[in-house]
Amino acid sequence: MGNLDMLSLTAYALQVLLIIMAISIVVHKNNGTIIILITTFSLITASLYVINKAPDVAIAEVAIGSAIIPLIYVISISRQREFIVLDKAMDDFIIADNAFTGVGYVLLKRFTDFYHLELNICNDVRLCSLGAGRDQLLCEQTNVDLIVTKDDERNVYILKGKASSVLTYKLEAMARDYDNIEVVKFKDRDFGD
Protein backbone atom coordinates (compact mmCIF):
# COMPACT_ATOMS: atom_id res chain seq x y z
CA MET A 1 0.00 0.00 0.00
CA GLY A 2 2.92 2.29 0.72
CA ASN A 3 4.05 1.73 -2.82
CA LEU A 4 0.77 3.11 -4.17
CA ASP A 5 1.02 6.23 -2.00
CA MET A 6 4.49 6.87 -3.36
CA LEU A 7 3.10 6.68 -6.90
CA SER A 8 0.31 9.17 -6.28
CA LEU A 9 2.77 11.49 -4.51
CA THR A 10 4.98 11.41 -7.62
CA ALA A 11 1.94 12.14 -9.76
CA TYR A 12 1.07 15.24 -7.70
CA ALA A 13 4.67 16.49 -7.79
CA LEU A 14 4.83 16.05 -11.57
CA GLN A 15 1.49 17.83 -12.03
CA VAL A 16 2.70 20.83 -10.03
CA LEU A 17 5.91 20.80 -12.09
CA LEU A 18 3.76 20.73 -15.25
CA ILE A 19 1.85 23.81 -14.11
CA ILE A 20 5.13 25.63 -13.40
CA MET A 21 6.45 24.71 -16.86
CA ALA A 22 3.22 25.92 -18.50
CA ILE A 23 3.43 29.27 -16.67
CA SER A 24 7.07 29.72 -17.64
CA ILE A 25 6.26 28.98 -21.29
CA VAL A 26 3.47 31.56 -21.24
CA VAL A 27 5.49 34.35 -19.58
CA HIS A 28 8.82 33.83 -21.39
CA LYS A 29 9.66 36.33 -24.10
CA ASN A 30 12.47 34.56 -25.92
CA ASN A 31 11.15 32.01 -28.40
CA GLY A 32 14.45 30.09 -28.49
CA THR A 33 14.29 29.28 -24.78
CA ILE A 34 10.67 28.20 -25.12
CA ILE A 35 11.71 25.33 -27.43
CA ILE A 36 13.77 23.78 -24.63
CA LEU A 37 10.92 24.36 -22.18
CA ILE A 38 8.34 22.76 -24.48
CA THR A 39 10.55 19.67 -24.92
CA THR A 40 10.79 19.35 -21.13
CA PHE A 41 7.03 19.89 -20.91
CA SER A 42 6.35 17.03 -23.30
CA LEU A 43 8.71 14.70 -21.39
CA ILE A 44 6.90 15.48 -18.11
CA THR A 45 3.53 14.82 -19.76
CA ALA A 46 4.90 11.51 -21.08
CA SER A 47 5.82 10.38 -17.55
CA LEU A 48 2.37 11.45 -16.35
CA TYR A 49 0.79 9.32 -19.08
CA VAL A 50 2.68 6.29 -17.77
CA ILE A 51 1.53 7.03 -14.22
CA ASN A 52 -2.04 7.26 -15.55
CA LYS A 53 -1.73 3.67 -16.91
CA ALA A 54 -1.36 4.63 -20.57
CA PRO A 55 2.02 3.36 -21.85
CA ASP A 56 0.84 3.41 -25.47
CA VAL A 57 0.15 7.14 -25.36
CA ALA A 58 3.49 7.75 -23.60
CA ILE A 59 5.45 6.01 -26.37
CA ALA A 60 3.72 8.15 -29.00
CA GLU A 61 4.36 11.35 -27.02
CA VAL A 62 8.06 10.61 -26.50
CA ALA A 63 8.60 9.68 -30.14
CA ILE A 64 6.86 12.80 -31.46
CA GLY A 65 7.74 15.33 -28.79
CA SER A 66 11.45 14.64 -28.45
CA ALA A 67 12.65 15.09 -32.02
CA ILE A 68 10.10 16.17 -34.61
CA ILE A 69 8.31 18.96 -32.74
CA PRO A 70 11.53 20.77 -31.60
CA LEU A 71 12.96 20.48 -35.11
CA ILE A 72 10.00 22.15 -36.81
CA TYR A 73 9.91 24.89 -34.14
CA VAL A 74 13.66 25.55 -34.51
CA ILE A 75 13.41 25.84 -38.29
CA SER A 76 10.34 28.06 -38.31
CA ILE A 77 11.78 30.40 -35.65
CA SER A 78 15.13 30.69 -37.42
CA ARG A 79 13.29 31.45 -40.67
CA GLN A 80 11.50 34.35 -39.03
CA ARG A 81 14.73 36.22 -38.44
CA GLU A 82 15.76 36.26 -42.09
CA PHE A 83 15.61 38.97 -44.70
CA ILE A 84 16.27 37.40 -48.09
CA VAL A 85 17.66 39.65 -50.80
CA LEU A 86 18.01 38.54 -54.43
CA ASP A 87 20.88 40.42 -56.07
CA LYS A 88 20.15 40.84 -59.78
CA ALA A 89 22.44 43.81 -60.38
CA MET A 90 25.67 41.81 -59.91
CA ASP A 91 28.06 44.76 -59.71
CA ASP A 92 29.78 46.73 -56.95
CA PHE A 93 26.49 47.62 -55.26
CA ILE A 94 26.82 44.71 -52.84
CA ILE A 95 30.35 43.38 -53.28
CA ALA A 96 33.10 45.93 -53.81
CA ASP A 97 36.80 44.97 -53.83
CA ASN A 98 35.97 41.29 -53.16
CA ALA A 99 34.40 42.10 -49.80
CA PHE A 100 30.99 43.08 -48.52
CA THR A 101 31.68 46.81 -48.52
CA GLY A 102 29.39 48.11 -51.26
CA VAL A 103 27.06 51.02 -50.51
CA GLY A 104 23.97 48.82 -50.84
CA TYR A 105 25.34 46.20 -48.49
CA VAL A 106 26.09 48.83 -45.85
CA LEU A 107 22.54 50.15 -46.11
CA LEU A 108 20.94 46.69 -45.91
CA LYS A 109 23.20 45.62 -43.05
CA ARG A 110 22.32 48.76 -41.09
CA PHE A 111 18.63 48.10 -41.77
CA THR A 112 18.68 44.44 -40.72
CA ASP A 113 20.79 45.11 -37.62
CA PHE A 114 18.36 47.81 -36.55
CA TYR A 115 15.38 45.44 -36.71
CA HIS A 116 17.31 42.40 -35.35
CA LEU A 117 17.06 40.43 -38.57
CA GLU A 118 19.59 38.28 -40.35
CA LEU A 119 20.65 39.42 -43.80
CA ASN A 120 20.73 36.66 -46.40
CA ILE A 121 21.90 37.62 -49.88
CA CYS A 122 21.54 35.10 -52.67
CA ASN A 123 22.32 35.39 -56.36
CA ASP A 124 21.04 32.18 -57.83
CA VAL A 125 21.85 32.16 -61.54
CA ARG A 126 18.59 30.50 -62.55
CA LEU A 127 16.48 33.08 -60.73
CA CYS A 128 18.49 36.07 -61.93
CA SER A 129 18.05 35.06 -65.55
CA LEU A 130 14.28 35.57 -65.28
CA GLY A 131 12.96 38.68 -66.98
CA ALA A 132 12.01 41.86 -65.12
CA GLY A 133 8.33 41.29 -65.85
CA ARG A 134 8.32 38.25 -63.60
CA ASP A 135 9.75 40.02 -60.55
CA GLN A 136 6.38 40.39 -58.86
CA LEU A 137 5.52 36.74 -59.46
CA LEU A 138 8.94 35.75 -58.09
CA CYS A 139 8.37 37.79 -54.95
CA GLU A 140 4.99 36.20 -54.35
CA GLN A 141 5.84 32.62 -55.18
CA THR A 142 9.10 32.37 -53.29
CA ASN A 143 10.24 33.69 -49.95
CA VAL A 144 12.42 36.45 -51.47
CA ASP A 145 11.78 39.70 -49.61
CA LEU A 146 13.69 42.15 -51.78
CA ILE A 147 15.01 42.19 -55.36
CA VAL A 148 17.91 44.47 -56.31
CA THR A 149 18.00 45.64 -59.95
CA LYS A 150 19.81 48.45 -61.76
CA ASP A 151 18.44 51.04 -64.16
CA ASP A 152 21.39 51.68 -66.49
CA GLU A 153 20.02 54.82 -68.15
CA ARG A 154 19.53 56.83 -64.97
CA ASN A 155 22.26 54.99 -63.03
CA VAL A 156 19.82 54.26 -60.22
CA TYR A 157 19.54 51.09 -58.17
CA ILE A 158 15.96 49.94 -57.70
CA LEU A 159 14.99 47.85 -54.66
CA LYS A 160 11.72 46.02 -55.26
CA GLY A 161 9.71 44.75 -52.29
CA LYS A 162 6.17 43.69 -51.43
CA ALA A 163 3.69 46.43 -50.61
CA SER A 164 2.10 44.20 -48.00
CA SER A 165 5.28 43.92 -45.94
CA VAL A 166 5.99 46.30 -43.06
CA LEU A 167 9.71 45.95 -43.72
CA THR A 168 9.47 47.53 -47.18
CA TYR A 169 8.06 50.74 -45.71
CA LYS A 170 10.75 50.82 -43.04
CA LEU A 171 13.44 50.31 -45.67
CA GLU A 172 11.95 53.11 -47.79
CA ALA A 173 12.20 55.51 -44.86
CA MET A 174 15.81 54.54 -44.30
CA ALA A 175 16.84 54.79 -47.97
CA ARG A 176 15.51 58.33 -48.41
CA ASP A 177 18.96 59.79 -47.69
CA TYR A 178 20.57 58.06 -50.66
CA ASP A 179 20.29 59.70 -54.08
CA ASN A 180 20.93 56.69 -56.27
CA ILE A 181 18.64 54.22 -54.47
CA GLU A 182 14.91 54.09 -54.82
CA VAL A 183 12.43 51.63 -53.35
CA VAL A 184 9.57 50.32 -55.49
CA LYS A 185 6.60 48.51 -53.97
CA PHE A 186 4.67 45.89 -55.91
CA LYS A 187 0.94 46.49 -55.97
CA ASP A 188 -0.80 44.15 -53.58
CA ARG A 189 -2.75 41.23 -54.94
CA ASP A 190 -4.82 38.67 -53.11
CA PHE A 191 -2.75 36.42 -50.87
CA GLY A 192 -2.87 32.72 -51.56
CA ASP A 193 -5.09 32.47 -54.61
Place this chain on the structure above:
Amino acid sequence: MNPLLTFVVILIGFYGLSTSSNIIKSVFCVTIIESGVILLFLNLGNLDGGVIPIIGDALPVGGIADPLPQALMITTIVIGSTVTALALMLCIKVFHHYGTVEWAEILSRESGK
Protein backbone atom coordinates in the same frame (compact mmCIF):
# COMPACT_ATOMS: atom_id res chain seq x y z
CA MET B 1 -7.99 16.01 -7.36
CA ASN B 2 -5.75 15.17 -10.35
CA PRO B 3 -8.24 16.31 -13.03
CA LEU B 4 -8.44 19.71 -11.33
CA LEU B 5 -4.68 20.24 -11.51
CA THR B 6 -4.76 19.19 -15.18
CA PHE B 7 -7.57 21.65 -15.86
CA VAL B 8 -5.32 24.42 -14.48
CA VAL B 9 -2.81 23.62 -17.23
CA ILE B 10 -5.54 24.00 -19.87
CA LEU B 11 -6.59 27.36 -18.36
CA ILE B 12 -2.96 28.58 -18.41
CA GLY B 13 -2.87 27.64 -22.08
CA PHE B 14 -6.05 29.67 -22.72
CA TYR B 15 -4.58 32.65 -20.85
CA GLY B 16 -1.42 32.52 -22.95
CA LEU B 17 -3.47 32.18 -26.15
CA SER B 18 -5.44 35.33 -25.39
CA THR B 19 -2.48 37.44 -24.26
CA SER B 20 0.22 36.30 -26.70
CA SER B 21 1.48 39.04 -28.99
CA ASN B 22 3.19 36.83 -31.50
CA ILE B 23 2.01 34.02 -33.79
CA ILE B 24 4.66 31.48 -32.73
CA LYS B 25 3.70 32.04 -29.08
CA SER B 26 0.08 31.24 -29.96
CA VAL B 27 1.16 27.95 -31.55
CA PHE B 28 3.10 27.10 -28.38
CA CYS B 29 -0.03 27.75 -26.31
CA VAL B 30 -2.13 25.52 -28.58
CA THR B 31 0.43 22.75 -27.91
CA ILE B 32 0.01 23.28 -24.15
CA ILE B 33 -3.79 23.10 -24.40
CA GLU B 34 -3.52 19.92 -26.46
CA SER B 35 -1.27 18.21 -23.88
CA GLY B 36 -3.63 19.30 -21.11
CA VAL B 37 -6.67 17.86 -22.87
CA ILE B 38 -4.89 14.53 -23.45
CA LEU B 39 -3.89 14.35 -19.79
CA LEU B 40 -7.45 15.22 -18.69
CA PHE B 41 -8.88 12.37 -20.78
CA LEU B 42 -6.38 9.92 -19.27
CA ASN B 43 -7.09 11.20 -15.74
CA LEU B 44 -10.82 10.63 -16.20
CA GLY B 45 -10.20 7.13 -17.56
CA ASN B 46 -8.13 6.28 -14.49
CA LEU B 47 -10.45 7.56 -11.73
CA ASP B 48 -10.84 4.31 -9.76
CA GLY B 49 -7.41 2.82 -10.27
CA GLY B 50 -6.79 -0.44 -12.06
CA VAL B 51 -3.86 -1.75 -14.05
CA ILE B 52 -2.51 -1.08 -17.54
CA PRO B 53 -5.07 -2.36 -20.09
CA ILE B 54 -3.01 -5.30 -21.34
CA ILE B 55 -4.51 -8.58 -20.18
CA GLY B 56 -3.16 -12.07 -19.78
CA ASP B 57 -5.23 -15.25 -19.66
CA ALA B 58 -6.93 -14.30 -16.37
CA LEU B 59 -8.65 -11.00 -15.70
CA PRO B 60 -6.73 -8.69 -13.32
CA VAL B 61 -8.23 -8.42 -9.83
CA GLY B 62 -8.41 -4.64 -9.51
CA GLY B 63 -9.90 -4.07 -12.96
CA ILE B 64 -8.20 -2.12 -15.73
CA ALA B 65 -7.89 1.54 -16.66
CA ASP B 66 -10.36 2.59 -19.33
CA PRO B 67 -8.74 1.82 -22.73
CA LEU B 68 -11.18 3.91 -24.79
CA PRO B 69 -9.77 7.40 -23.98
CA GLN B 70 -6.26 6.05 -24.51
CA ALA B 71 -7.14 4.78 -27.98
CA LEU B 72 -8.62 8.16 -28.88
CA MET B 73 -5.63 10.09 -27.55
CA ILE B 74 -2.97 8.14 -29.50
CA THR B 75 -4.34 9.41 -32.79
CA THR B 76 -4.70 12.91 -31.28
CA ILE B 77 -0.95 13.12 -30.60
CA VAL B 78 0.05 12.15 -34.15
CA ILE B 79 -2.58 14.41 -35.75
CA GLY B 80 -1.68 17.25 -33.36
CA SER B 81 1.95 17.22 -34.41
CA THR B 82 1.08 17.45 -38.10
CA VAL B 83 -1.42 20.25 -37.48
CA THR B 84 1.30 22.13 -35.54
CA ALA B 85 3.59 21.67 -38.54
CA LEU B 86 0.89 23.09 -40.82
CA ALA B 87 0.44 26.12 -38.54
CA LEU B 88 4.19 26.80 -38.40
CA MET B 89 4.50 26.52 -42.18
CA LEU B 90 1.73 29.13 -42.48
CA CYS B 91 3.70 31.29 -40.00
CA ILE B 92 6.74 31.32 -42.29
CA LYS B 93 4.56 32.40 -45.21
CA VAL B 94 2.92 35.13 -43.12
CA PHE B 95 6.34 36.49 -42.13
CA HIS B 96 7.50 36.77 -45.71
CA HIS B 97 4.23 38.40 -46.76
CA TYR B 98 3.76 40.93 -43.96
CA GLY B 99 7.35 41.28 -42.75
CA THR B 100 6.33 40.63 -39.14
CA VAL B 101 4.75 37.99 -36.92
CA GLU B 102 3.25 40.35 -34.33
CA TRP B 103 -0.56 40.13 -34.24
CA ALA B 104 -1.05 43.87 -33.65
CA GLU B 105 1.01 44.98 -36.65
CA ILE B 106 -0.62 42.45 -38.98
CA LEU B 107 -4.13 43.49 -37.90
CA SER B 108 -3.35 47.20 -38.28
CA ARG B 109 -2.00 46.58 -41.80
CA GLU B 110 -5.09 44.57 -42.73
CA SER B 111 -7.53 47.20 -41.47
CA GLY B 112 -5.48 50.10 -42.88
CA LYS B 113 -6.20 49.20 -46.47
Place this chain on the structure above:
Amino acid sequence: MIKQLILIGLLGILFGVFFVSMQDIQELYNTFGKDYIAATGFADTGSRNLVTAILLDYRLFDSLFEAGILLIAVSGVIWISKHESQEKNAQFMLDKFKTPDLFVTFSRLVYPLMLAFGFYVIINGHVSPGGGFQGGAIIATAILILYYIDADKDTNIALIVTIEKILYIAILLVASLSLVSRGELFTNFFVIDASPDTKAIYLVLLNVMIGMKVALGLWTIFTAFLKEGR
Protein backbone atom coordinates in the same frame (compact mmCIF):
# COMPACT_ATOMS: atom_id res chain seq x y z
CA MET C 1 -4.05 45.56 -17.16
CA ILE C 2 -7.79 45.65 -16.49
CA LYS C 3 -8.24 43.43 -19.55
CA GLN C 4 -5.98 40.79 -18.02
CA LEU C 5 -7.83 40.95 -14.70
CA ILE C 6 -11.15 40.36 -16.48
CA LEU C 7 -9.56 37.46 -18.36
CA ILE C 8 -8.27 35.89 -15.15
CA GLY C 9 -11.72 36.34 -13.61
CA LEU C 10 -13.39 34.57 -16.53
CA LEU C 11 -10.89 31.70 -16.37
CA GLY C 12 -11.55 31.49 -12.62
CA ILE C 13 -15.28 31.11 -13.33
CA LEU C 14 -14.45 28.30 -15.78
CA PHE C 15 -12.39 26.59 -13.12
CA GLY C 16 -15.24 26.93 -10.62
CA VAL C 17 -17.70 25.35 -13.05
CA PHE C 18 -15.28 22.49 -13.64
CA PHE C 19 -14.77 22.05 -9.88
CA VAL C 20 -18.53 21.82 -9.27
CA SER C 21 -19.00 19.35 -12.11
CA MET C 22 -16.19 17.18 -10.75
CA GLN C 23 -18.14 16.78 -7.49
CA ASP C 24 -20.86 14.86 -9.32
CA ILE C 25 -18.50 12.72 -11.37
CA GLN C 26 -19.15 9.62 -9.24
CA GLU C 27 -22.84 9.66 -10.24
CA LEU C 28 -22.06 9.90 -13.94
CA TYR C 29 -19.10 7.54 -13.89
CA ASN C 30 -19.65 3.88 -14.64
CA THR C 31 -17.45 0.96 -15.55
CA PHE C 32 -19.73 -0.98 -17.94
CA GLY C 33 -17.69 -0.11 -21.02
CA LYS C 34 -14.31 -1.06 -19.68
CA ASP C 35 -15.67 -4.19 -17.97
CA TYR C 36 -17.18 -5.34 -21.26
CA ILE C 37 -13.95 -4.71 -23.15
CA ALA C 38 -11.85 -6.43 -20.45
CA ALA C 39 -14.11 -9.49 -20.46
CA THR C 40 -14.59 -10.01 -24.19
CA GLY C 41 -11.84 -7.98 -25.85
CA PHE C 42 -9.31 -10.78 -26.24
CA ALA C 43 -11.84 -13.30 -27.52
CA ASP C 44 -13.41 -10.79 -29.93
CA THR C 45 -10.31 -9.30 -31.48
CA GLY C 46 -7.35 -11.53 -30.64
CA SER C 47 -5.44 -8.62 -29.16
CA ARG C 48 -4.05 -8.73 -25.62
CA ASN C 49 -3.44 -4.98 -25.76
CA LEU C 50 -6.97 -3.62 -25.40
CA VAL C 51 -5.99 -0.20 -26.77
CA THR C 52 -5.00 -1.87 -30.04
CA ALA C 53 -8.24 -3.86 -29.90
CA ILE C 54 -10.21 -0.60 -29.84
CA LEU C 55 -8.04 1.16 -32.44
CA LEU C 56 -8.05 -1.63 -35.01
CA ASP C 57 -11.31 -3.44 -34.39
CA TYR C 58 -14.04 -1.88 -32.26
CA ARG C 59 -13.51 1.68 -33.49
CA LEU C 60 -11.60 1.15 -36.73
CA PHE C 61 -13.81 3.77 -38.41
CA ASP C 62 -12.27 6.50 -36.20
CA SER C 63 -8.68 5.38 -36.77
CA LEU C 64 -9.10 5.20 -40.54
CA PHE C 65 -10.35 8.72 -40.92
CA GLU C 66 -7.85 10.14 -38.44
CA ALA C 67 -5.19 8.60 -40.68
CA GLY C 68 -6.98 10.45 -43.48
CA ILE C 69 -6.64 13.73 -41.56
CA LEU C 70 -2.90 13.01 -41.35
CA LEU C 71 -2.81 12.70 -45.14
CA ILE C 72 -4.73 15.98 -45.54
CA ALA C 73 -2.36 17.84 -43.19
CA VAL C 74 0.67 16.49 -45.07
CA SER C 75 -0.83 17.62 -48.37
CA GLY C 76 -1.45 21.06 -46.84
CA VAL C 77 2.15 21.42 -45.67
CA ILE C 78 3.45 20.45 -49.12
CA TRP C 79 1.04 22.77 -50.91
CA ILE C 80 2.01 25.74 -48.74
CA SER C 81 5.75 25.11 -48.99
CA LYS C 82 5.64 24.54 -52.75
CA HIS C 83 7.91 26.88 -54.66
CA GLU C 84 6.99 27.57 -58.26
CA SER C 85 10.61 28.03 -59.28
CA GLN C 86 12.91 25.84 -57.25
CA GLU C 87 15.45 28.39 -56.14
CA LYS C 88 17.03 26.50 -53.30
CA ASN C 89 18.90 23.28 -53.00
CA ALA C 90 17.83 20.95 -50.24
CA GLN C 91 20.49 21.91 -47.74
CA PHE C 92 19.79 23.09 -44.25
CA MET C 93 21.22 24.98 -41.36
CA LEU C 94 23.41 22.13 -40.22
CA ASP C 95 25.84 22.46 -43.07
CA LYS C 96 26.64 26.03 -42.10
CA PHE C 97 28.20 24.63 -38.95
CA LYS C 98 29.77 21.29 -39.75
CA THR C 99 28.22 18.39 -37.83
CA PRO C 100 30.70 17.13 -35.20
CA ASP C 101 32.37 13.81 -36.03
CA LEU C 102 31.47 12.30 -32.67
CA PHE C 103 27.82 13.09 -33.32
CA VAL C 104 27.94 11.54 -36.80
CA THR C 105 29.57 8.34 -35.50
CA PHE C 106 27.08 8.07 -32.66
CA SER C 107 24.16 8.65 -35.05
CA ARG C 108 25.44 5.87 -37.36
CA LEU C 109 25.49 3.55 -34.34
CA VAL C 110 22.03 4.51 -33.10
CA TYR C 111 20.20 4.67 -36.43
CA PRO C 112 19.79 0.90 -37.11
CA LEU C 113 18.87 0.28 -33.47
CA MET C 114 16.11 2.90 -33.64
CA LEU C 115 14.82 1.48 -36.90
CA ALA C 116 14.73 -2.03 -35.40
CA PHE C 117 13.00 -0.72 -32.27
CA GLY C 118 10.37 1.00 -34.43
CA PHE C 119 9.61 -2.23 -36.29
CA TYR C 120 9.53 -4.13 -32.98
CA VAL C 121 6.98 -1.69 -31.56
CA ILE C 122 4.83 -2.00 -34.69
CA ILE C 123 4.90 -5.80 -34.99
CA ASN C 124 4.28 -6.44 -31.28
CA GLY C 125 1.50 -3.86 -31.12
CA HIS C 126 -1.16 -6.46 -30.26
CA VAL C 127 0.62 -8.07 -27.29
CA SER C 128 2.57 -5.17 -25.74
CA PRO C 129 2.37 -1.37 -25.62
CA GLY C 130 2.80 -0.01 -29.11
CA GLY C 131 1.18 -0.17 -32.50
CA GLY C 132 1.17 1.51 -35.85
CA PHE C 133 0.94 5.14 -34.80
CA GLN C 134 3.73 4.96 -32.19
CA GLY C 135 6.06 2.76 -34.23
CA GLY C 136 5.59 5.00 -37.26
CA ALA C 137 6.66 8.01 -35.22
CA ILE C 138 9.77 6.16 -33.98
CA ILE C 139 10.72 5.14 -37.54
CA ALA C 140 10.27 8.74 -38.70
CA THR C 141 12.63 9.89 -35.94
CA ALA C 142 15.18 7.28 -37.07
CA ILE C 143 14.97 8.60 -40.64
CA LEU C 144 15.50 12.12 -39.23
CA ILE C 145 18.82 10.94 -37.74
CA LEU C 146 19.83 9.92 -41.27
CA TYR C 147 19.72 13.60 -42.22
CA TYR C 148 22.17 14.46 -39.45
CA ILE C 149 24.64 11.94 -40.87
CA ASP C 150 24.35 13.15 -44.46
CA ALA C 151 23.08 16.71 -44.71
CA ASP C 152 23.08 16.85 -48.51
CA LYS C 153 20.75 13.89 -48.85
CA ASP C 154 18.01 14.68 -51.34
CA THR C 155 14.59 13.07 -51.17
CA ASN C 156 11.89 12.74 -53.76
CA ILE C 157 8.86 14.12 -51.92
CA ALA C 158 6.45 13.42 -54.79
CA LEU C 159 7.30 9.70 -54.73
CA ILE C 160 6.87 9.49 -50.94
CA VAL C 161 3.46 11.17 -51.07
CA THR C 162 2.35 8.89 -53.90
CA ILE C 163 3.35 5.80 -51.87
CA GLU C 164 1.49 7.24 -48.88
CA LYS C 165 -1.69 7.75 -50.88
CA ILE C 166 -1.52 4.20 -52.29
CA LEU C 167 -0.97 2.82 -48.77
CA TYR C 168 -4.00 4.74 -47.49
CA ILE C 169 -6.18 3.27 -50.24
CA ALA C 170 -4.79 -0.21 -49.42
CA ILE C 171 -5.62 0.31 -45.71
CA LEU C 172 -9.20 1.25 -46.67
CA LEU C 173 -9.46 -1.87 -48.88
CA VAL C 174 -8.14 -4.22 -46.15
CA ALA C 175 -10.54 -2.67 -43.66
CA SER C 176 -13.44 -3.12 -46.10
CA LEU C 177 -12.69 -6.82 -46.73
CA SER C 178 -14.85 -7.71 -43.73
CA LEU C 179 -17.91 -6.67 -45.74
CA VAL C 180 -17.37 -9.79 -47.87
CA SER C 181 -16.42 -12.26 -45.14
CA ARG C 182 -18.51 -11.05 -42.17
CA GLY C 183 -21.12 -8.77 -43.67
CA GLU C 184 -19.98 -5.82 -41.54
CA LEU C 185 -17.88 -2.86 -42.64
CA PHE C 186 -14.55 -1.93 -40.99
CA THR C 187 -13.71 -4.83 -38.68
CA ASN C 188 -11.57 -7.97 -38.69
CA PHE C 189 -11.96 -9.94 -41.93
CA PHE C 190 -11.61 -13.32 -40.19
CA VAL C 191 -14.89 -14.82 -38.97
CA ILE C 192 -15.84 -14.20 -35.35
CA ASP C 193 -15.27 -17.86 -34.33
CA ALA C 194 -11.65 -17.93 -35.54
CA SER C 195 -8.97 -18.46 -32.91
CA PRO C 196 -7.15 -15.38 -31.47
CA ASP C 197 -3.91 -16.46 -33.17
CA THR C 198 -5.57 -16.32 -36.59
CA LYS C 199 -7.10 -12.93 -35.86
CA ALA C 200 -3.67 -11.61 -34.89
CA ILE C 201 -2.60 -11.92 -38.56
CA TYR C 202 -5.06 -9.15 -39.45
CA LEU C 203 -3.87 -6.98 -36.53
CA VAL C 204 -0.20 -7.27 -37.52
CA LEU C 205 -1.02 -6.57 -41.19
CA LEU C 206 -3.01 -3.42 -40.42
CA ASN C 207 -0.47 -2.23 -37.81
CA VAL C 208 2.37 -2.53 -40.33
CA MET C 209 0.42 -0.63 -42.98
CA ILE C 210 -0.64 2.17 -40.62
CA GLY C 211 2.92 2.37 -39.27
CA MET C 212 4.39 2.75 -42.76
CA LYS C 213 1.80 5.40 -43.60
CA VAL C 214 2.48 7.46 -40.46
CA ALA C 215 6.26 7.20 -40.94
CA LEU C 216 6.01 8.37 -44.55
CA GLY C 217 3.72 11.25 -43.56
CA LEU C 218 6.05 12.53 -40.83
CA TRP C 219 9.05 12.04 -43.14
CA THR C 220 7.35 14.24 -45.75
CA ILE C 221 6.62 16.92 -43.17
CA PHE C 222 10.12 17.29 -41.86
CA THR C 223 11.63 17.08 -45.34
CA ALA C 224 9.43 20.01 -46.33
CA PHE C 225 10.64 21.92 -43.25
CA LEU C 226 14.30 21.11 -43.92
CA LYS C 227 13.95 22.35 -47.50
CA GLU C 228 12.35 25.49 -46.14
CA GLY C 229 15.25 25.88 -43.71
CA ARG C 230 17.77 25.34 -46.55
